[in-house]
Amino acid sequence: MKKLFTALCAALLATAAFAQAALPSVEGEVRKVDTDAKKITLKHGDIPNLEMTGMTMVFRVSDPALLGKVKPGDKVQFTADKVDGALTVLSIVPAN
Numbered sequence: 001m002k003k004l005f006t007a008l009c010a011a012l013l014a015t016a017a018f019a020q021a022a023l024p025s026v027e028g029e030v031r032k033v034d035t036d037a038k039k040i041t042l043k044h045g046d047i048p049n050l051e052m053t054g055m056t057m058v059f060r061v062s063d064p065a066l067l068g069k070v071k072p073g074d075k076v077q078f079t080a081d082k083v084d085g086a087l088t089v090l091s092i093v094p095a096n
């Protein structure tokens, strides 16, 4: 019985980790970077996990270091989710 419970826990943990990693990568273009406010303005494509279609809007960033990697005009790939009620960019990389 204990073995089964352990296996179930491992399966649940794996599912949670997968859910974290499974945020869809979204296409965008940087409009504005505000390092002091930890914000970025992105023109973005569809964001399925947030049920959003394309628009230009401001996001918070989870880590201000992310903003050092991009500049206005860059095409990017990013992931975003709702964190503490705020739409937040969790990862962002320049697209080629």
Ligand SMILES: [Cu+2]
Pocket: 044, 052, 053, 054, 055, 056, 057
């Ligand atoms: Cu949007």
